[in-house]
Amino acid sequence: MSHGHHHGHHHHHHHGDEDLSSLPPALDTSIPDEELTPGQHSRRSMLRRAGLLGAGLAAGGVLGGAGEAAASTAAMPTTHTSRSGRYLWLAGDHHIHTQHSSDGKYRVIDHVRQANAHGLDWMVITDHGSVTHAKIGVEKVNPDIVAARDQIEDTLVFQGLEWNIPAAEHGTVFVHPGKNEVAVLREFENSFDGSVKGATAGTATNEALAIAGIDFLAEQVQRRKVKDALLLANHPARKGIDSPHEIRGWRDAQPSIAVGMEGAPGHQAAGIAAPDGPGSGRGYYDNSPSADSFAAYPLESYRTWGGFDWMTATVGGLWDSLLAEGKPWWITANSDSHSVYADTSVRGPNSDFAGNGRYNDPVHGGGLNLGDGDYWPGQYSRTHVGAASFSYQAVMDGIRAGRVWVDHGGLISGLNAQLRSAGRAVTLGGMLQVRRGSEVELVVEISLANGPNWAQFVPTLARVDVIQGDVTGPVSDKDTFTTPNTRVVKSFEVNKATGAVRLTYSLGPVDKPVYVRLRGTDGNRTAVGLGGSSVDPAGPAMDVLGDADPWKDLWFYSNPMWVLPA
Numbered sequence: 001m002s003h004g005h006h007h008g009h010h011h012h013h014h015h016g017d018e019d020l021s022s023l024p025p026a027l028d029t030s031i032p033d034e035e036l037t038p039g040q041h042s043r044r045s046m047l048r049r050a051g052l053l054g055a056g057l058a059a060g061g062v063l064g065g066a067g068e069a070a071a072s073t074a075a076m077p078t079t080h081t082s083r084s085g086r087y088l089w090l091a092g093d094h095h096i097h098t099q100h101s102s103d104g105k106y107r108v109i110d111h112v113r114q115a116n117a118h119g120l121d122w123m124v125i126t127d128h129g130s131v132t133h134a135k136i137g138v139e140k141v142n143p144d145i146v147a148a149r150d151q152i153e154d155t156l157v158f159q160g161l162e163w164n165i166p167a168a169e170h171g172t173v174f175v176h177p178g179k180n181e182v183a184v185l186r187e188f189e190n191s192f193d194g195s196v197k198g199a200t201a202g203t204a205t206n207e208a209l210a211i212a213g214i215d216f217l218a219e220q221v222q223r224r225k226v227k228d229a230l231l232l233a234n235h236p237a238r239k240g241i242d243s244p245h246e247i248r249g250w251r252d253a254q255p256s257i258a259v260g261m262e263g264a265p266g267h268q269a270a271g272i273a274a275p276d277g278p279g280s281g282r283g284y285y286d287n288s289p290s291a292d293s294f295a296a297y298p299l300e301s302y303r304t305w306g307g308f309d310w311m312t313a314t315v316g317g318l319w320d321s322l323l324a325e326g327k328p329w330w331i332t333a334n335s336d337s338h339s340v341y342a343d344t345s346v347r348g349p350n351s352d353f354a355g356n357g358r359y360n361d362p363v364h365g366g367g368l369n370l371g372d373g374d375y376w377p378g379q380y381s382r383t384h385v386g387a388a389s390f391s392y393q394a395v396m397d398g399i400r401a402g403r404v405w406v407d408h409g410g411l412i413s414g415l416n417a418q419l420r421s422a423g424r425a426v427t428l429g430g431m432l433q434v435r436r437g438s439e440v441e442l443v444v445e446i447s448l449a450n451g452p453n454w455a456q457f458v459p460t461l462a463r464v465d466v467i468q469g470d471v472t473g474p475v476s477d478k479d480t481f482t483t484p485n486t487r488v489v490k491s492f493e494v495n496k497a498t499g500a501v502r503l504t505y506s507l508g509p510v511d512k513p514v515y516v517r518l519r520g521t522d523g524n525r526t527a528v529g530l531g532g533s534s535v536d537p538a539g540p541a542m543d544v545l546g547d548a549d550p551w552k553d554l555w556f557y558s559n560p561m562w563v564l565p566a
Contacts, residue, residue, distance in 0.1 A: 025037075025040045026044040027390070043116065043119075087427075088387050088390060090121035090384070091122075093115060093124070093334040094334055095162070095266055095334040096123055096334075097162070097337060098358075100358045101128045102130060102132065106337075106340075108144035108147075109144065110362070111125070111377055118376060121154070121155060123157055124172060126160045126162040127162065128162045129196060131196055133189070134186075134190050135357070138161060139182045140357045142181070142182050145159050156391070158174045160173055160185070161188070164193050164196075164200065166194040166199040166200065166213070167194070167209075167246065168210060168243075169233065169234060170233075170234040171232060173185070173217065174230055183225075184220050184225055184226050192210070192216060201292060211250070214250055214254045214257055217254070221257075228392075228393060228396045229257055232262065234262050234265070234336070235262055235266075236262065236311055237310045238285050239302075240293030243479060244479045247322070248322070249478070261319075263308055263333055263557055265284075265304065266336020266375075267283045267284045268375060268550040269340075272370075274370060280546065281545050283307070285302060285304045285309075286545055287302045305542055305543065307408055307553060307555065308557065312331050314529070315487060316469070316485075317481060317531075318482075320469055320486045321475070323517070323560050325472070326471045331557060333382065333407070334381050335374060340372055344368060345362040345369075346363055380454065380550060384405050403427060405417075405518075405559065407556035407557075408550065408555055409454075409459055409550065409554040410451075411554040412520065414445075414500075415556070416444070419507075419563060421434045427561070432563050432564070438510060439506065439508065440508075440510045440563050444503040446502075446520075449498075450498050462493070462521060462524075463492065463493055463521055464503060465491050467518070467519060468489040469515055470514055471513035471564075487534065488538075490505045491537075510563050513562065513564050515562045518557070526541060540553075
């Protein structure tokens with residue numbers, strides 16, 4: 001039965017000077033339930049159950065002013081101020097494959113509907129760069145993306161590309177929608193993709209081509225060809241070929257374009273023991289070193305730890321070594337969705353990918369695909385971005401600013417973290433400037449899970465860890481991947497299952513630059529962390545190949561905040 005009229009139009013509201021216009025109807029609580037379409041109503045119900053409706057706006061922003069940093073702190077992240085200090089926390093996924101990828105299957109609209117149903121607000125379609133893909137071109141998928149944007153108004157759908165980074169792993173490259181989005185992505189793929197250019201080997205020439213590609217993206221933004229562009233490195237430790245100096249090189253070349261990496265890879269169902277034989281590693285992290293691998297990486301770097309990449313999961317490891325330099329480098333989590341676990345669809349019959357650049361539409365109704373290693377966008381992994389409004393630009397700005405936290409399996413439904421001192425505060429990604437010796441407090445508010453996840457249970461947060469490190473400045477060796485003074489400084493046991501918890505931790509009088517970041521777990525699987533018991537007494541455990549049920553080992557991670565005493 002239809003309502004005869006469709007409330008798909010956007011309602012505009014002005015809360016002070018903050019632009020929260022164009023809220024999707026499901027999120028706009030000024031629209032009564034009975035005015036929503038059935039789809040919008042089910043989305044609102046889902047958000048309510050997850051404790052996400054209205055909660056996003058309560059999250060704090062920056063109280064202090066921007067631009068007070070001395071010139072010597074140019075490497076430190078800048079403070080971003082939202083006038084009313086409130087953000088919409090928008091969940092998303094920047095790594096999704098369709099029938100336009102050689103190993104993909106689903107239509108764009110299939111992914112967008114699923115993402116929407118699983119509570120995502122934004123997503124990036126990232127079909128693989130390749131010789132075949134470049135021949136047919138990124139324009140082939142664009143009409144499907146444009147149609148999905150029109151059809152599902154309350155999900156922001158970016159067009160991107162999974163870049164074969166020359167001399168390295170893959171990365172998500174995406175641009176702000178606009179008249180040149182296809183042209184810029186096409187030129188980028190044809191000029192800088194490692195597969196297209198035959199530039200995959202780990203040579204200095206190929207590393208330079210990767211930097212040239214990042215510079216190209218920055219130039220497109222400067223020339224106003226596209227409004228914005230971002231690069232995030234995907235599954236960075238999977239094959240050991242993203243050396244520390246390459247990661248630093250990308251970031252340092254264009255810190256506003258190359259902003260981070262997947263803290264947790266997609267393919268999280270791959271660790272489930274498959275009925276027709278042994279499962280793989282979570283994230284398909286089941287590799288060994290090759291000729292192109294960075295020789296100093298230890299063998300354990302080729303595995304996931306509680307579903308997270310070794311670079312992120314190691315306290316005092318590669319991620320921390322960048323943060324200890326004072327370099328913004330953010331983490332995300334996503335699905336890398338190609339073929340979904342327990343789905344029943346098969347690739348469209350009689351497909352000619354080489355000729356058409358896409359597979360025919362999938363056909364549903366086969367058996368359960370229990371050998372497939374992926375989840376739908378939002379079904380398991382979520383990247384939450386603090387955005388000043390519901391818009392493409394606000395999501396990109398939030399990612400660039402590091403206002404990002406990630407979770408698996410719906411472990412928590414909201415996170416608001418602030419560093420506070422003398423009436424000033426910053427949130428995730430921010431830098432708090434204080435007088436030397438000032439008292440600084442970390443205040444964390446967590447909305448616990450209050451509804452079942454896809455696996456039909458309500459996860460319980462057992463513990464939250466505060467990880468703190470000294471900012472020791474630039475490293476002389478760009479291949480450094482450890483930092484000595486980072487450790488778990490406080491663990492909070494969480495003794496409740498529903499509602500919210502408020503945790504406070506005093507950093508004491510701060511007389512040198514430091515950063516803090518957060519991590520939480522359901523407590524099901526922990527081990528003495530990679531840095532040893534004095535550094536990480538109960539960190540994630542290495543995932544067992546072929547026997548790593550992702551639902552039984554849930555974590556969340558936040559991006560860092562810095563304190564800079566002057």
